[in-house]
Amino acid sequence: MVTHLFKAVFLSCLLPALASVAPAAHAATVGYDYTIQNAELESVSAPSLAAVNDPDGYQIIVGATSFSILPGMQEFFADYGLANVTEISLRGIDPALNLDPSDATAFPLAATLINITGAPGVTIDPVVSSVPLPAAGWMLVAGLGGLIAVRRRKTV
Numbered sequence: 485m486v487t488h489l490f491k492a493v494f495l496s497c498l499l500p501a502l503a504s505v506a507p508a509a510h511a512a513t514v515g516y517d518y519t520i521q522n523a524e525l526e527s528v529s530a531p532s533l534a535a536v537n538d539p540d541g542y543q544i545i546v547g548a549t550s551f552s553i554l555p556g557m558q559e560f561f562a563d564y565g566l567a568n569v570t571e572i573s574l575r576g577i578d579p580a581l582n583l584d585p586s587d588a589t590a591f592p593l594a595a596t597l598i599n600i601t602g603a604p605g606v607t608i609d610p611v612v613s614s615v616p617l618p619a620a621g622w623m624l625v626a627g628l629g630g631l632i633a634v635r636r637r638k639t640v
Contacts, residue, residue, distance in 0.1 A: 513583035513590060515542075515575040515611035520595075522602035525569040529558040529594040536591055538578045545573040558594075575611070585610040 530542055533555045541554040546566050553559050561569045574593065577583060583590040597604055 511585055511612040511614060512579045512581070513585045513610045514577050514579050514613045515573065516591065516593070517573050517609040517611065518571065518593070518595075519607040520570045520597065521605035521607070523570075523597040523600040523604040524567075525561060525572065526596040526598040527558050527560040528553065528572070528596075530555050531592050531594075532556040536577075536581065536583070538576075538581060540576065540578065542574050542576040545575065546571070573611075579613050585612050 528544060530553045533539060536555065539555060541552050541557075543550050544553055544559065546561065546564075546569055549564055549566060551559065551564055561567070577591065
């Protein structure tokens with residue numbers, strides 16, 4: 485049985501669907517879906533607080549089983565009665581962190597791989613949430629709209 489420590493990083497870019505998000509919002513990563521090829525997961529380690537300042541921790545979901553993991557902690561799937569794990573979901577990233585879904589280093593999840601049958605691979609899909617423009621931005625837009633309306637009235 486060969487075990488390797490594997491640093492998983494986000495490898496995809498913004499999805500075309502994000503192009504339809506209103507200009508007043510942007511996407512922030514709130515989780516990831518991971519699929520491992522040619523290996524199985526033995527454990528995962530959440531990024532430290534120095535890497536991602538999110539002290540609340542995260543939820544790891546494998547099928548119908550879920551458990552919490554804190555920053556910098558390592559969890560073994562066997563401790564939860566799980567074996568042959570090749571797909572996991574991670575949720576609970578604070579959207580206020582504004583992790584960019586196109587940043588390959590935004591969330592460095594570490595994983596221990598076992599039962600490697602070839603060149604290991606990982607598919608990582610970000611789960612994004614639309615983050616609204618702060619209230620100050622809306623006030624600026626309203627103020628500029630008011631100035632335009634006043635100017636139009638004066639020219640008529």
